Amino acid sequence: MKDYVKLCLLLFIVLIVCPGAALVFSDEFKSAESPPVSAEISDVPAEIPVVSDEFSFSGENIKILITKTGEITEIPITEYITYCILAETPPDYETAALEANAVILNTYAVRQIVKQSQNPDPKLMGADVSDDFTEFQAFLDETSAENLYGEDFTKIYKKINGIVLKMQKRIIVSDDEPIIAAMHRCSPGQTASALDVWGTDIPYLVSVDSSFDKTYEQFTAEEIFTPAEIKARFSTEVNINFNDDIAKWINITTSSHSGVVTTVKVGDKTITGTDFRRILNLQSAAFAVTFDGENFTVKTTGSGHAVGLSRYGSNEMAKRGATWEEIILHYYPGTEIANIEVRS
Numbered sequence: 386m387k388d389y390v391k392l393c394l395l396l397f398i399v400l401i402v403c404p405g406a407a408l409v410f411s412d413e414f415k416s417a418e419s420p421p422v423s424a425e426i427s428d429v430p431a432e433i434p435v436v437s438d439e440f441s442f443s444g445e446n447i448k449i450l451i452t453k454t455g456e457i458t459e460i461p462i463t464e465y466i467t468y469c470i471l472a473e474t475p476p477d478y479e480t481a482a483l484e485a486n487a488v489i490l491n492t493y494a495v496r497q498i499v500k501q502s503q504n505p506d507p508k509l510m511g512a513d514v515s516d517d518f519t520e521f522q523a524f525l526d527e528t529s530a531e532n533l534y535g536e537d538f539t540k541i542y543k544k545i546n547g548i549v550l551k552m553q554k555r556i557i558v559s560d561d562e563p564i565i566a567a568m569h570r571c572s573p574g575q576t577a578s579a580l581d582v583w584g585t586d587i588p589y590l591v592s593v594d595s596s597f598d599k600t601y602e603q604f605t606a607e608e609i610f611t612p613a614e615i616k617a618r619f620s621t622e623v624n625i626n627f628n629d630d631i632a633k634w635i636n637i638t639t640s641s642h643s644g645v646v647t648t649v650k651v652g653d654k655t656i657t658g659t660d661f662r663r664i665l666n667l668q669s670a671a672f673a674v675t676f677d678g679e680n681f682t683v684k685t686t687g688s689g690h691a692v693g694l695s696r697y698g699s700n701e702m703a704k705r706g707a708t709w710e711e712i713i714l715h716y717y718p719g720t721e722i723a724n725i726e727v728r729s
Contacts, residue, residue: 447494449524450512457512462498463553465514466490467546471530472523473570474696476541479703482696483545485712486568487552488722489694493522493566495556495725557713559589559720569689570696571601573644573671576716577691581641582659582670589717590692592643597701598687606668606688610681615651622664625652635674635681644671645691659690693717 447465449458469490470476474483494514501513514521531538557564565587567579572595579590598604610618612631619625627634638655639648646658658670669687676682694716702712710722 447498447514448512450509450515451526452515452517455510457510462491462494463546463549465494465524466549467542468525468527468530469522470545470549471534471541472518472525473568475700476534476545478696478700480548481703481707481709481712482700483548484552484709485694485699485703486696487549488555488557488709488713489566489568490522491549491553492556492563496563496566497521552709554725556723556725557717557720558723559717564589564717564720565693567690567693568696569687569691569693571598571604571688572691572695572698573669573687574599575643576693576695576698577641577643577645577671579692581643581645581647582690582692589720591718592641593716593718595695595698595716598695598698600701601688601697603668603688604686606685608665608667608683608685610665610683611679612681615681618664619651622660623651623654623656625654627652632676632678635676637672637674643691644686646670646672649674 445461445463446459447462449460449465450456451458466487470483470486474486476483478486498513501509505511509515514524516524516526518524525533530542534541557566565579567590569576574596576591576593576595578592579585579587581592612634615634616627620627634652636650637646637648637658638650640646640658646661648655649658649661650656651661658672661667662670662672665683667683668685669689669691670685671687671691672683672685674681674683694712699712699716702715703709707715713722714720
């Protein structure tokens with residue numbers, strides 16, 4: 386970890402010489418999944434801002450806590466990113482979309498490594514990340530990836546790893562720090578802001594158009610719950626009282642500009658839409674609830690928390706000719722792409 390401590394010192398020096406190029410870390414958010422706006426990408430700036438000053442990155446490994454065993458494994462960052470992509474992104478996505486994913490995950494890995502060298506999280510026991518997808522990026526180990534992709538594993542791994550190696554010198558920064566690399570599978574047609582989902586305003590994690598997501602095969606989903614199931618699930622999570630009028634048990638009180646539910650009243654308590662989604666294990670927090678006299682039906686749109694880059698939306702942009710830079714700047718407006726020198 387000494388190499389990464391040296392990196393931290395170097396970055397603060399870079400900040401003095403070149404504002405906008407240093408890595409200063411803030412609290413993370415889980416990475417763990419709309420008004421009509423033009424679906425075109427014409428709002429992407431013609432010139433892609435690139436930070437020319439290079440960060441010198443000595444040391445190329447990342448330490449991963451394996452939650453089942455408590456062991457820590459250390460692998461190259463590029464290998465880690467490859468297995469993160471294999472865990473969540475279809476390998477047949479367009480090259481530009483895969484390149485954007487690689488840059489975002491590289492940003493995430495660099496941020497996490499330096500952050501843990503500065504202020505270690507005791508829960509990680511000396512690791513930089515964990516394989517717990519509810520707290521960190523989803524990750525497949527080699528055996529799991531081989532089982533998932535079968536006889537095509539070697540070919541797919543080579544393809545994705547080649548893209549990761551190509552993009553390994555790129556990270557994304559905003560306002561003198563690397564971005565919080567939030568991604569999700571598919572938005573409700575408009576991404577959500579960090580303020581709406583997590584309660585914290587982050588300038589580049591704002592609601593942007595992702596209308597292409599509406600063509601996703603699993604864009605909508607329905608879950609049916611009996612009143613007994615609703616009472617049981619929420620009563621174990623929150624101190625909620627339910628009256629005899631079952632039809633009034635669930636009422637959405639506020640929703641965001643993107644369609645994500647921000648608050649919902651369940652029984653006599655008002656909770657966040659994110660908590661409602663978690664308790665019922667829903668596909669997203671963009672939902673509507675109906676009661677037919679017997680059961681509750683919850684219909685969701687999109688998949689994931691809806692903040693940051695939509696993986697499906699990024700692929701649809703790529704199909705229409707967008708570059709990886711344009712994809713990143715669309716989903717993270719106001720950010721910059723920085724070069725990072727990787728030394729072995």
